[in-house]
Every structure is written in C-alpha cells, then in structure tokens.
Amino acid sequence: MKIIGPKAYIHTDRLKQNLWNIRRHVGDRSIMCVVKANGYGHGAIEIAKAIQQEAGIILAVFAIEEAIELRENGMENELMVFSRMQAHSISKAVELNLTVNACDISDLEALTHYKSSQKSVPKFHIKFDTGMTRLGFDIKDQDDIFTFIQENDLSPEGIYSHFATADEGDLSYAESQLNDFNHILETAKKYHINFNYIHCSNSGSILNVPESYFNLIRVGMLMYGVPPSEEVSMDVPVEPVMSFCGPIVNVRRVKAGTQISYGGVYTTDKETNIAVVQTGFADGFPRPWYENGYVSYKGQHYKIAGRVCMDQLMVDFGETEPKEGEEVLFFGKKDGNEIPVETIANEIGTTTYVLLTAIHGRTKRIVIH
Ligand SMILES: Cc1ncc(COP(=O)(O)O)c(C=O)c1O
Incomplete structure (x- = not known):
C-alpha cells in the first residue's frame, strides 16, 4: 500500500x-x-x-x-x-x-x-x-x-x-x-x-x-545537522539529517476573495491554485508557522494559506500547478528544496529542539542510506 x-x-x-x-x-x-x-x-x-x-x-x-x-x-x-x-x-x-x-x-x-x-x-x-x-x-x-x-x-x-x-x-x-x-x-x-x-x-x-x-x-543536535542556537559560530560543517515533507492530495483553482481554513484569516487576493497537503499539527507540523510560513516545492517557496489544521494544511501555489501525489518540503534539505528548521524556530519564537522532537503522529520515518 x-x-x-x-x-x-x-x-x-x-x-x-x-x-x-x-x-x-x-x-x-x-x-x-x-x-x-x-x-x-x-x-x-x-x-x-x-x-x-x-x-x-x-x-x-x-x-x-x-x-x-x-x-x-x-x-x-x-x-x-x-x-x-x-x-x-x-x-x-x-x-x-x-x-x-x-x-x-x-x-x-x-x-x-x-x-x-x-x-x-x-x-x-x-x-x-x-x-x-x-x-x-x-x-x-x-x-x-x-x-x-x-x-x-x-x-x-x-x-x-x-x-x-x-x-x-x-x-x-x-x-x-x-x-x-x-x-x-x-x-x-x-x-x-x-x-x-x-x-x-x-x-x-x-x-x-x-x-x-x-x-x-x-x-545531540549537532549530530542531527542543526545548530544548537543562533548564537554559535558553526565551525563544524553539518547537514540536516531530517527532511520533513508532506504530500499534495488535492489542487483546486479558487477565485479572488476566497477564505481559506479555520477562522478565515487568509483570503486570496487573486485567482489562484490552492493545494491541500496531508500533514497537520497532530503530525508535528509547527502550527504557529502558518502566519508567515511557507513550504518549498521544486526549489520555490509557497505561502501556507490559513491556519494549519489537525491533519492537513493548505498552500497557495499562485499560477504554479503542482500535481497530486507530489511532495512539498516543510523543513530540511531534499531534492533541491531547503528550509532550515532553525529559520522556522527563530520566526515562531521556539527552538529547534522543540520542533524536531515534536515530529510524531502519522509521520512515517523513511531511512535514506
Ligand atoms: C545530559 C545531556 N547531555 C547532552 C545533551 C545533548 O545536548 P545537545 O543536543 O545540545 O548536544 C543533552 C540534551 O539535552 C543532555 O540532557
């Protein structure tokens, strides 16, 4: 399966x-x-x-x-x-x-x-x-x-x-x-x-x-390829061991002025492609990141559209047409996509330790040798 x-x-x-x-x-x-x-x-x-x-x-x-x-x-x-x-x-x-x-x-x-x-x-x-x-x-x-x-x-x-x-x-x-x-x-x-x-x-x-x-x-943290804080000078070259990703399960074209997700805090300002990604805060996605956050797809960043739900989140792809089944990267480094987990930690006022240890729920760990 x-x-x-x-x-x-x-x-x-x-x-x-x-x-x-x-x-x-x-x-x-x-x-x-x-x-x-x-x-x-x-x-x-x-x-x-x-x-x-x-x-x-x-x-x-x-x-x-x-x-x-x-x-x-x-x-x-x-x-x-x-x-x-x-x-x-x-x-x-x-x-x-x-x-x-x-x-x-x-x-x-x-x-x-x-x-x-x-x-x-x-x-x-x-x-x-x-x-x-x-x-x-x-x-x-x-x-x-x-x-x-x-x-x-x-x-x-x-x-x-x-x-x-x-x-x-x-x-x-x-x-x-x-x-x-x-x-x-x-x-x-x-x-x-x-x-x-x-x-x-x-x-x-x-x-x-x-x-x-x-x-x-x-x-600990350095071995996982992440700086322990933003105040250290990184004299040891390391790369992130985890790439956290989620699959696009649906793409819809919506009109300008469409409200997205709970609370309607995100409204599209033009006609756009909205993708549903099957990952939510119950899987460890950092919910506060939706306010200014983005995901990476084919090397480009796309804004998270509205509040992250328990199991899913939405992404505003604009004129880009992603395919169902493809993945977006939330953090880490994979296939030309890169978002350092420390960037998210700094932006939402938490630590990389909190973000990494939060990964759970339905998240499957796939070992790449
Ligand atoms: C006793 C002890 N030693 C070492 C570590 C590893 O720390 P770090 O991940 O900053 O390398 C920890 C982590 O909290 C710890 O509790």
Missing part, C-alpha cells in the same frame, strides 16, 4: 558525515550520541542502527524504557540513561548492561545496598550540578560524596556535568560551570578516585568551549 501522509526522510549518509566532521573537530575522544526523545524525533532505532558500528560510539537516552527498546532492537553499544536512577530499576540495568546516572546520595546508597545483596552493581556515572540546577550532586557536598564512594568501595565509571548556556554568545556562565567542574575533578583526585569517562560537553560547548571536551563529548 502506498503511504500517503507526512514523511520524515532520515538521511543517514549525512548523519555519518556529521559525526565524522564532529570527530575531526574534537580530536581523539569517545563520542556519546544522544538518541533520547526518539532520537530528537528522527527515530532512535533508525539513528542508533546507522551509527552503532562507528568507532567509539556510546549511546545515551533519557528514560530506562528507551534503553530497553534499543537493547531489544539489538543495539549492543555502551548505553547511558540520563534520568534519575530508580532503585527498583537497578537489576534491569545490570541485566541489560546499562550505565545509570547517580546524582543524589540516595542513589549511591541504593547502589551500595544492591552491591551488598547481589555482589554486582551496574556501571554508573556520577553527575554534579555546576549551574543547571537540574539533576546533580551539590558542589558543596563533593567531599561527602567522594568519602561515601571511597568508604563503600564504589567505582563510578564516569563523572559529568551539564552546561546551561554553552550555546550562547556570552560564555561567562559556562566558563564558571567549567571552573567548578575542574575543581570537583581535583577533589576526586585527592580521594584517588579515577574515572574512565569525564564529560560535560554538549553541542553548544563542542562549538564554543573546547576546554570542556575532556575524554568524551556528548552530542
């Missing part, structure tokens, strides 16, 4: 090239590829399958359920779970060889308790909060944390932190976070605690803060 409806084309050749370019930029380091939130909307399985064989790739997800799904689909790479560790999930983490996140003394207590009863413990990284004020041990507790680790003979595989502003023009806050992180590393040395992995770099700091690379970088 022919698939009618929105499609997210996933260009795995670009994904791999992006990774190589990032690798060239950061040098000889391990790379943790962040495939949480269904691979930032690209499909976690599809993305992980495409990169799992590349050298030194560690995968990261947020929830343990996402990790289980990757394991069930045959992904054997090291796999980290960023969410707050849950004591009841420790045995699952051991069974599936997952790396968990310890960020509170109760997490270390739970690991110690598990170790004493089961004689094993999952791999874990300890996370310090240096300024994000999300998950992470408090800096002031560092001596207590390292003492606890030492006294209970725990061996964290890694230590990490997360930047709040590394993708901004003003890097002073990120630099102070990095200073604090370096100080924590010094303290760990005093306790003779060594880590296989030290990391705090995300896409913003890969571009902006080379001192933060340590021996592992964590990368």
